[in-house]
Amino acid sequence: MVRDEISGLLARVALKDRAAFSLLYRHISAKLFAICLRMLKDRGEAEEALQDVFVKIWHKAGSYTGEGGQTYPWLCAIARYHCID
Secondary structure: OOHHHHHHHHHHHHOOOHHHHHHHHHHHHHHHHHHHHHHHOOHHHHHHHHHHHHHHHHHHHHHOOOOHHHHHHHHHHHHHHHHHO
């Protein structure tokens, strides 16, 4: 998926578009799960963290103000910071 598409999906998620959220999940969940797993080193904890990360994305999507090229790093940062916490 092109990063501009991820940015577009995130903009739709900010409007509480559930279909866009589902597409966003399908396209980036594996990458965010890999971050969680790498940091937590436990599959069960990583799965739980990923669920929490997507809840945060749902709630914080409206606060994203970056350029289209920065969407993916913003999403990865949410995952990383959640795992640190």
